[in-house]
Amino acid sequence: MLHKLPYTPAIVVDQGILDANIAAMADFAADHNLTLRPHAKTHKIAAIGQKQLAAGSPGLSVATLGEAQYFFDAGITDLFISYPIWPTTADGDVLTRLATDGNLAVGTDSVAAVHQLADVTEQQPGVEIMIELNSGHNRSGVFPDQVVPIAQAVRDRKMVLRGVFTFPGHSYAPGEHTSAAADEAQTLKAAERALQDAGFNVPVLSGGSTPSATATVAGGATEIRPGVYVFGDAQQLELGRIGFENIALTIAATVVSRHEAHGDAPARIIVDAGSKVLANDRAPWATGHGRVLGHPDAHITAVSEHHGTIRWESDELPAIGSRIQVIPNHVCVAVNLVDEVYVVDGTDILEQWQVGARGMNA
């Protein structure tokens, strides 16, 4: 398959593994009576969103209004912008369209943003509100004891409160997925109680990163929003949440430089996949900048923009000019660096998918 690719670096998606990953998370959600609303910022590809809906999801989560427009225009009209947006007047027109012709919710974590949303959409009730909670990640989101004034602003402006959501980002550390899932459940339930005590209905409690989603089993969320699970990546691998057999996405790369140890310089190969396609995400606990398919003891010890430096011990280093498959640490930011991906089935290239929402940061 690798020799059939017209260029490197190129992103390759294995269709069989992708489909299995989508089915496994859908089965988990169904078994546990959870709504699965996958986060589409991971893939930004309409064809993958359609697969997720076909597997039982009612709609998608997205990070930006641009992503929402892209999926809406591709026919996926049930969307939750799980981000505390601050919309402009022009954004208000788009929100109104998506809410009128589809099913829309947006995130907020302040009274001020509720008023901004109400102002720019002229209090369009179809723009349903989800209040973001801080479940320990200390990013955006309020604590449960801060949630009621925001809900009151929603009511004052005659908007609709759909529920609360949180992202337990502290699940991205070794061994933390279970305690992060517990923090998530506790936070969601505490906010629900506070809101119910103040007279609000809270139909949706939304949580669930990829590491914590399958630890979300009882008493917390009604909805989960994992993203990375469709592809897998080196972070999930090194967190022990998946195996190499679950990796659906790799970056095909050419060995452009190869060196035996010489003087102070170690034996190494250089591939043409650097930070402009792998990105530069590296958690403190990561073993390097990514992994190599078929060579579990290989590690990407350094990246520059167009260079990935790879070392391993047990095997002969591959020949210059040969191609290998690299697994990025964080797949969401890698996909966003290319315009298209190659879909493969074993050794055959089936088709190309455009990364339609690439770069849609606004």
Next chain:
Amino acid sequence: MLHKLPYTPAIVVDQGILDANIAAMADFAADHNLTLRPHAKTHKIAAIGQKQLAAGSPGLSVATLGEAQYFFDAGITDLFISYPIWPTTADGDVLTRLATDGNLAVGTDSVAAVHQLADVTEQQPGVEIMIELNSGHNRSGVFPDQVVPIAQAVRDRKMVLRGVFTFPGHSYAPGEHTSAAADEAQTLKAAERALQDAGFNVPVLSGGSTPSATATVAGGATEIRPGVYVFGDAQQLELGRIGFENIALTIAATVVSRHEAHGDAPARIIVDAGSKVLANDRAPWATGHGRVLGHPDAHITAVSEHHGTIRWESDELPAIGSRIQVIPNHVCVAVNLVDEVYVVDGTDILEQWQVGARGMNA
């Protein structure tokens, strides 16, 4: 100016500072009798390349064949692909066109790649060869004692040797720019001597990262290839190579979330510039994920894809909904994340430039 931008996050280039940065490096090169061949992977914008040529450069350095094609088609035909490329047969046709209708050099660090270049271009002598040296960064490149066999392969295949080049990437550490520049000079001169002793002419000795370029003063390179200097970034700032007044590029961002200290969570703002526009480059010595223009004590303490978490002590945190200007750690990877930049002059938006070579990794 910020309120005139139709959306955030958006990249903003200050034309006056850009022009001053281009002029200052051109003056330095002229004063020291160095050829300035700026690295265009930083900006990927034809209009900026034209400014660099107007300031006296004969041509540009690029990282990939795709970047070379983009600038060639924009009328900049003197190009050096300063990367050890492994070209496909299709690449050979492009190389031949660029060499026939322009002035082309390409990098290599192996006998095998010289043969590959000769094979796919049918020994097109216009594809001049630059041998890459390792001056201490231990990425691609050979040591001076390994250079002669590669030059012999160039001669055997009737190609033209233009010279040698190196990237002193170890200049990217506090206080290292002077010693890295010395390593660079020593390596270039040692390779020149080895090649001259073996009967080769070596017209060009090329070096110079942005930190080390202006430390390159005597006895080493004949050519420098800095890239970042056009814009500046937080890395250059924290390395002490530039001041805030030299920062030509910022990312306009909206404060979407604002929190006073509460429980375990510190006071912070969240802006809509995360790793999908700032990128995630962070050197071990960096103070955070970027800086804030006008707030020298502010630091981006964390990023996720669409969230930048910012803390500072001395001033009141800005209001939710307000806009600020963020300085990325590494500007080359930030520019590659957007399709267009806004060119401003003080408070006026002058025009938009397409990032024409964005994503051209191959």
